[in-house]
Amino acid sequence: MDRPISSTNTVHVETKVERMSLSQKIIKYYPHYLIVIPALFIILILKVIPALNGLKLSFSHYNIFSGSSWDGVVNYKALFQDASFKHAMIYTFLYKSAYLVLTGFIAFGAALALSKIKSATWRSWITTGLLVPYVLPSVLVGFGVLVLFGPVASVDSDATATRFVLLLTEAIKTCGIPIIVALAAIASKHASAELQLNREALGFWRMSGLPALRAIAALSLIQLAVMGTTDLELVYSLLNTTSIGESWRTVDYYIFRNGLMFIQVGLASAAWVIQLLIQFGLAAAAYFIVRGKFIQDLFRPSEAAAQQLSRHSGISGILVGAVSVILILGVLFYVFIYPFLHAKGSYPIGAEIPELSPVHMALFICIYGAAIWLNMLMTVTLAYPLTVRRLPGGLLYRLFLIAVMCLGTGSFHEFGIFSQLGLTNTLFPHFLLGVTNIVGVFIIKSIFNSKYGHLKAQAEQEGKGEFITFFTLFIPKIWKPLLALSALHFITLWNSIIPSIIYSFNPLYSSPMARFYGLINLDAGELNPAVMQTGAILSLIPLALLILFRKWLTSEVLLSGMLKK
Structure with a gap:
């Protein structure tokens, strides 16, 4: 069992570090500066340089034949005079606000109800089942909605009811995560109250309602980092992307x-810069607010959780649990069993998309696996310096990582860099784009600091080197x-289609999910057993x-799922 460090010793360590000069602190923590160099080099090549190119393009007039020339702020003037951009900004923020409110209400009510289920085992399996829609590919979810209800959007379909279909679909797909986060907060409060022997005295609101509300509020703040974005793959699969109405x-x-369809690169780059600035401001503000006011609502110092949140299963818990089980089983049946009850069928006539094969799937499993392996190395090396409270330059380092997290992927300037390097129509973009996801950096550092920060301080007091602590404490924990x-x-990489749409004009280099998306388009939302069976097979891996x-998919880990971009 980990031996806690006393509060006296903690104060001694902090005072000793505070008295160090800047040069002494840099010398003491030099391993943290060295360990991040390889990861920062990769980020520089794959994210920073393309982003700087995007900034340059926003001030340029781009010509596909003659290149670009300096154009000043003309693109920004045109952007703010474009009614379509203003409408896109307003619609995006209204949509995301409605999404946060809807998922918040669902999560709050469901978490309170599920906390009334006496059996921890049943509660655990139900919450796992609520993640099934999340891990299913967005293109498959959209296709399922099309098959059930028919096309929901065309040139003139701007009705409120149609918009609600998209909102409700995304909310149902992702609400499992805020439910689990709220339940974890309730469980943590119950465990703490049991230790204090005053569980009954606190009452239902303080034991369950307030912890759930604070956790959902904190999660909503975190999602400000992606406030200016939407699940573009879900939009692609639900709506006719060749005729999306203005309001969509x-x-x-x-x-x-x-940027990529009309080659209005300067205008698109200017819009991207504005989006980036807004998201960076929101993400930075959310980071420091959550860090200062809500960190213990999301990252708890103990693994302890109340196994029994209620002495008796309440009616609300039984009802919500039963509805959840029915919905989960319905989704599983519709995706994985129903397609195989029909005749095998065949792919749409005229399909020029190569058929999926085990070899092709295995190839992309290896590509994504290699990307994940390198991303894991980057995550641990980038997260380790964040475990030091007084690292010189630590604030700038945090802001830099937040900015990189907001850069996103799939922009024209990123496409331009890949094109110049001859990487389009190859398999390399699928690997490279999977390497630079740094959301996990903040998750890992927060988990470690909340649960094992005292052990890090103890190691410092005992004179252990930073490299030794990295391998003997940080990695094992x-x-x-x-x-x-x-x-x-x-799962995110496997389910994604955007990299294939942007970087792979040849279907041979498209991911399995992108090939499935191509079949959906050819099928025009009709129930084709062969297409649905393909989707079911591809979805087995995420499941x-x-x-x-x-x-291991704790509430802390699942926070990363709400920052997918």
Whole structure:
């Protein structure tokens, strides 16, 4: 069992570090500066240089034949005079606000109800089942909605009811995570109250309602980091992307359409810069607010959790649990069993998309696996300096990582760099784009600091070197959440179609999910058993990873799932 460090010793360590000069602190913590160099070099090549190129393009007039020339702020003037951009900004923020409110209400009510289920085992399996829609590919979810209800958007379909379909679909797909986060907060409060022997005296609101509300509020703040983005893949699969009405155009789609479809690179780059600045401001503000006011609502110092949140199963718990089980089983049946009850069928006539094969799937499993392995190394090396409270330059380092997290992927300037390097229509973009996800850096550092920060201070007091602490304390304590984060990241890569749409004009280099998306387009939302069976087979991998890592997919780890971009 880990031996806690006394409060007296903690104060002694802090005072000793505070008295050091800047040069002494740099010498003491030099391993933290060295360990991040390889990861920062990769980020510089794959993220920073393309981003700087995007900034340059926003001030340029781009010509596909003659290149670009300096154009000053003309693109920004045109951008703010463009009614489509203004509408895209307003619609995106209204949509995300409605999404946060809807998922918050669902999570709050469901978490309070599920906390009334007496059996911890049943509660655990139900919450795992609530993650099934999340791990299913967005293109498959959208296709399922199309098959059930028919096309939901066309040129003139701007009705409120149609918008609600998209909002409700995304909310149902992702609400499992805020439910689990709220339940974890309730469980933590119950465990703490049991230790204090005053569980009954605190009452239901202080024991369950307030912890759940604070956790959901903190999660909503975290999602400000992606406030200006939407699930573009879900939009692609639900709506007819060749005829999206004006009221459907989000900022993401505006940038994609102008940059990669209409080659209005300067305008798209200016929109991207504005989106980045807004998201960086929101993300930085959210980071420091959560860090100062809500960190213990999301990252708890103990693994302890109340196994029995209620002495008797309440009616609300039984009802919500039963509805959840029915919905989960319905989704599993519709995705994995129903397609195989029909005749095998065949792919749409005229399909020029190569058929999926085990070899092709195995190839992309290896590509994504290699990307995940390198991303794991980057995550641990980038996270370790964040375990030092007084690292010189630490604030700038945090802000830099937040900015990199907001850069996103799939922009025209990123496409331009890959094109110049001759990487388009190859398999390399699928690998490279999977390497630079740094959301896990903040998750890992927060888990370690909340649970094992006192051991880090104790190691400093005992005179252990930073490299020794890295291998003997940091890695042994975070390897489980690191693997769970990597599993979620693999699911994101496997389910993604945007890299293939942007970087692979040849279907031979498209991912399995992108080929499935191509078949959906050819099928026009009709129930084709062959297409649905393909989707079911491709979805088995995310489902298997969910079941395999279910015990390690804690509420802290799942926070990364709400920052997918």
